[in-house]
Amino acid sequence: MSVGAMLFYILVFPGLLFLLTWTFFVFYFARKMLALIHKRVGPHFNGPAGSLQTVYDVFKLLSKESITPKSADPYLFNIIPIITPLVAALPVILIPWTPLINGGHGILDTQYGILGLVVLIGVEPFLLFLTGFGSNNKYSFLGGMRILAQMLSMEAPFFLAALSPALLFGTMNLYEIQSQNTWLSALILLPGAVIFIIAMLGILEQPPFHIPDAEQEIVYGFYTEYSGTNYVLLKFAEFTEMLVVSAAAVVLFFGGYRGLFFDSFWWLFLKIALLALVMVAIRASNPRLRLDQMLKFCWSWLTPLAILNMVWIIFAKIYILGV
């Protein structure tokens, strides 16, 4: 890999610039869609159809003072917002984004693609717990505890569902999984995809599982004390994680960048945008669950179903695909 290519990957695509653009886009997209369902207008004045509003918002936050509370641990409090987006952005190298880069493989083409994804996604909540721990604030700490409880339980079905394509195709390489996917195998994988998406909502703290930053209960959870640049960095990490996890869902279950007439990045993007639309629709119509109800749902429904799904995959592999 040449230095120029490496710099391009890091700074432009699928690195910094791409992730920033995505953050602006998804922020705007979610606001506008939510406003439509709310019977509101949403961002309106800045830029065409208010599209520059999010850009302004981010730059406003960047120019604000980042306050470190007196009682917080200053090192922990300020270092975590830098580490978090870096860790959130790491899985980007594993995902095959477009046929144009690296012959359609991910930048790092490895046999352990799924493992890498799951591990890197799984590190994130511990960092967020540390933000709550470092804030030394009761609400933040409760938010941190909640995110740990949620993550420990949601990761089981998440990982089990992510394994189902690996079982079906006999490989953990993301490129091979997406290129072996057919209409029939996508159908077989559908239950796994549903479980994956539900667990994904839990991992991303999206409604109805937005328990760790439940505004009405514990103010803003682990975000409570953050402001200015630190807050932007944490939000950036959140949206990056959202991109990575949705892209993982598309690559694992819905054929990645492969499309109807041609293969392109835009197919991947379209599928991710559809997933985001589903998330917005769920956000707009469902209230939050309670922590204990979420745990019960996760361990007594989602995890057993994920295990049943593995049985179904093996059954389908032997009797339907006949491998």
Place this chain on the structure above:
Amino acid sequence: MENIKNILNRYDMEYIEDYKSSWVKAKLKNKEDLLKVVKDLKEAGVKTCSTVSPTDFIDENKIEVNYFLEDLFGKKNVWLKVDIDRELEKCEIDSITPLMPSADWHELEAYSTYGVKFKNHPNLRYFLISRDYYGKYPFRKDFDWKAHEKNLVQNINDITEEYFEEYDEYEKNVGHEGSRTILNWGPTHPASGPIRLKVHTNGENIEKIDPDIGYVWRALEHLAERKDFIGTIVAVERICFMDNPNPMICYSQAVEEIAGKEITEFAKYMRVILGETGRIASHLISLGGFFGTMGLHTFMMWCLDIREYFLDVLEDYSGARIATASVEPGGVRYPLNDYQKWFESVKRALRKFEDTKNDITDIFMKNPLMNTRAKGNGVFTLEDVSEFYLAGPVARASGAKIDVRIDEPYAAYGELEMDYVTCENGDARDRLFIIFKEIEQSMDLIRQAMEKIKAGIEAGEMDPKKDHLIRMPKKMPAGEAVTRVEWARGEMLMHLVTQEKATSPYRLKLKAPSVNHTMVLNKLLKGKTLSDIPLLYGSMNICQGDLDR
């Protein structure tokens, strides 16, 4: 009724007389008898204390304490008066809280504002009023407000200083122990409003809730005494902005009763329409807020969208959307110059709700996650209703057939067809459903009242341009009145006292339901988790405006 009179006759009374359809008014001679009377009344079914209202007669050197005791299900109410000494040392009376828990905070309020000491009250303390009024009893007639207000800045500085002195000690005093701690829910919390709940938690589990109120105390009861009889409507309507016309209706009725005037039929029906519009506007906020407490804002936006149309109705009539000042003693404030045009705007609002109703039912009322959260959560039984005097929708959600509009009809409610709207389970979900049902009932009442007005005008019995207001005397005779209305959040009771040739009220007691609803929070939330606080608190429809007054 006879039963109650017999009980009262056993004691030494100055007088016992009937008052309105459902009240017995009596005055006790000896304050020592109070506990015995209350105990006997409780055995006869009068289990609830609506409120305790002292009146300061400075010329006669006495304080008259009024007890409003109610039998919620038998509809037999007792208005018990007793005189006590005015001097601070002797100004004491037995507390009825051990017998009737619903009197708890009302007695604390009487103590803080009038200095009436309640003997054997479980926890007598200053309450509600701001710290600089402690020990000064601001509602007494000899309290000098002007002198007190001169030191306003100094008082605020003192409070702040005191706070910072305590601040360092505070965390130590809180006493963390393992996973036990105290969490502040409010007053600057995204979902609380200006109230502070001190939540004693063990991890996520609540062990005790200690509400701290008074953040929006405006001394409305005193403010009314400074204004004239018409000016008072702007004080009472600010009790809570969400349901605006009903408090004014309640106050106006009291003034009309003392003046001995009867308002016109047209004004009565107008009061029904305005009152029900206010009720719907308030209920729509309650509906949306219920889901807002669970992190879903879509419904709130939809409700605000519908509410705009109902506020348009108020605006078309009075020119104001929120603080309308549209009802005054003697009728309603403005003539209806083009009644058809106004009815058209009412109908447009009703249509707007009808159009959205199916979507609301399908998406929100049947929402499975809402069911998971709210079903069977925070149950109130009928015993709780009469013990703590839960009022309005909260009581009716538990199946209690209580509605002042039917029990003691006012305005034109006696001539309209309506029935008690109730649910059975008394959980948080039923408190949501009952509000939805009540909106439909209110819309039905509005339709009926519009029909009657239309028929009246066409038959030439009503003149919308002239009948809206009757002439009220400039100076009132001495007297007192108790009126009740069914407010959006429950029974509102006003006790008005006037003196001979008065131009402003001598004493106006405002009783609003949120006080009792906040009082039961500890019982409601004990043993639940932190996540239940916003949901159950929101299901009680508490408004800090009428909690603090």
